[in-house]
Amino acid sequence: MPTMSQGRSERPQFRKPRSNRRPGQGNRRPAPAAELTTTIPEHVESTMPEGPLPSFAELGLSDELLRALEQAGITDPFPIQAATLPDAMAGRDLLGRGQTGSGKTLAFGLALLSRLTGGRAKPLKPRALVLVPTRELAMQVEEALNPFARSLGLWCRTVVGGTSFPRQVDALRRGVDLLIATPGRLSDHVRQGTADLSEVMFTALDEADQMADMGFMPQVRAILDLTPQDGQRLLFSATLDGDVDKLVRQYLHDPVVHSVSPPTGSVTTMEHHLLFVSAEDKQNVVTEVAAREGRTIMFVRTKHHVDRLAKKLRSMGVHAGALHGGKAQSARTRVLGQFREGSMPVLVATDVAARGIHVDDVSLVVHVDPPADPKDYLHRAGRTARAGQSGTVVTLVTHDQRRAVQGLTARAGIRPASAKVRPGDEELVRITGARVPSGIPVVEPEVPVRARRGGGGGGPRRSGGGSNGGSFGGFRGGRSERERGGSSGRPRRVAQH
Known part of the structure; x- marks a missing residue:
């Protein structure tokens, strides 16, 4: 087990030399069999300092973000935010462990937006990427980060299955600073040439252990291989073991580890x-x-x-x-x-x-x-x-x-x-708080069905995204939208979030 330095930032004594390969060209660096000891401690105590937490201003956020936080009614940082923001904003690769609901979204979101300030995205070339396991989580991350992105003049967009592929292409062509995506749909865009990840200098993986549990690791690795090797990577997860540990070995450079929760159990409330x-x-x-x-x-x-x-x-x-x-x-x-x-x-x-x-x-x-x-x-x-x-x-x-x-x-x-x-x-x-129900059936309101354009033609329509089949590099791995239950063999109905 690697020894850990004491203090606010616990850092695995794990050094990997940077490769001389050009950005975006094969970032994976398999460790030799003799070095397959874990890079992550089995138990990492909280890395928060004693005493009161620093304020958002003391953490170094810009005036624009401070005003946006105040308007959103967010006055004090959560422990995971106070622990990770300084290192993330300084450009360090980072592992953050906290249970869901601990404030991870703003922990990586505010750091990425701060790093993006002052730049401008090119068509089809996002500057930062957030990978999440599910469509609903992607939409909620976008909802949480959009007000702060707007305060900095940045564009934040979502790319997930089950929603309009052409609309996503239009957004990518206009330029996206921060792209929030599920691995399956982003793989579709890469394969069809509608997303170029060569300028993604900042990447965050949210709920990485869940992506591993859902079989997304082959796609996640293929996506990371297309981002610059010297880019910054933040990984947040409830647990840091197994496939997540392998991901750390291959793609993170000298990561700082922060934890505000034990590896098992749950919050005291x-x-x-x-x-x-x-x-x-x-x-x-x-x-x-x-x-x-x-x-x-x-x-x-x-x-x-x-x-x-x-x-x-x-x-x-x-x-x-x-x-x-x-x-x-x-x-x-x-x-x-x-x-x-x-x-x-x-x-x-x-x-x-x-x-x-x-x-x-x-x-x-x-x-x-x-x-x-x-x-x-x-x-x-x-x-x-x-x-x-x-x-x-x-x-x-x-x-x-x-x-x-x-x-x-x-x-x-x-x-x-x-x-x-x-x-x-x-x-x-x-x-x-159980009680006897009323027994009066709940009547479901009817949902209007939109008429299909084109008047007829019962044949399947192209959704633009397709499944994750094909032979584009590593994107043959992982689970497609169809395999996850997100769609069936029938033509998919395109919906707008």
């Missing part, structure tokens, strides 16, 4: 409960919990179960929406918008879709189906208790699931309280 229920009582317990007040996310394993449970809840009077990869992007965006606004307080989702849910004020997360592994538990749980708020995580456990779930929570570093509950129990009400 989060309560964890195992609720033991009989198979016969489970549906009624789920319905009563869903009828509570406040934002609630319920996780199940399959798309079919998502649709079935959301329909059941609506029939019982609960305003619930369904979110999974099999839905059109327009439907996913609409449902997530209703959930964020509060008009639909219950969201039923699968693991993959939920990785794009970054909504504040979610007070309860329910594992209707227990997760498959500790990482999934922590990612699901991270939808609540965000930004210092409190939250509750409940796992419903039937008799045959007890041993597996207890082992899973132990491996996740969680010590949940346990209780046996039935519908209407006081303990169920105390923990979750």
Whole structure:
């Protein structure tokens, strides 16, 4: 294990000589087998200094960004922002570990925008890149960073699947300073010559461990190979191990490591409960919990179960929406918008879709189906208790699931309280706020269907993006939009965010 220097910045004693290769021409540098010890400590304590956190002004942000932060009502930095901004703005490669909701978006976003100040993008050549695992997360990152980009006169745009490819090309041709993208759609643009990454001097990977879990690493590596080798790279992740560690070896130069959270477990404002229920009582317990007040996310394993449970809840009077990869992007965006606004307080989702849910004020997360592994538990749980708020995580456990779930929570570093509950129990009400639903079915408003231009022709239309097939370099690897459930074999409906 590499020794770590003490102080605010913990730096792995890991040196890789810079290659003499020209920028953008094969950046990967495989380590010899003898050097395959990890570059990342198994446990990195918080690198925050003791005492009060510095202000945004003390962190060196420009007056324009300070005014934009004040207008947005953001007065004090979160620990991950205070820890990483000085090094990131100084041009260091950086690893940042923090649970979702810890403020990572502004940590890398403000640093990238500061570095971009004063420059101008050329057509089809973005100057900075943010890679994220899901469409929803990309859109939310753009929403979070756009006000600050505008304050500096910079253009921030999103490139994701399920939305109009030609509109994305138009935006790229006008010049994009900061491009936020999912690996699959960006691969499509590179392959078709509508995105040139040779001038991307600043790259951030957000939720890198989730991109690894979703099979995106081959595409991520191929994308990084096309960026200048001497560019700055920031990597943010809830965990820094496995495939993420390999990525660090190949693409980051002498990275500074900052952590504001342990590698397992979760934030102290989060309560964890195992609720033991009989198979016969489970549906009624789920319905009563869903009828509570406040934002609630319920996780199940399959798309079919998502649709079935959301329909059941609506029939019982609960305003619930369904979110999974099999839905059109327009439907996913609409449902997530209703959930964020509060008009639909219950969201039923699968693991993959939920990785794009970054909504504040979610007070309860329910594992209707227990997760498959500790990482999934922590990612699901991270939808609540965000930004210092409190939250509750409940796992419903039937008799045959007890041993597996207890082992899973132990491996996740969680010590949940346990209780046996039935519908209407006081303990169920105390923990979750459960109540009897109204029983009056929720009527779904009709969504107008836009007429297809051209009057007829039932044949498939070109979406412009296509799948991630083809033989363009490393882009043969990874998972395509189709494989992730983002589209099917039918013609894709083009939707605008």
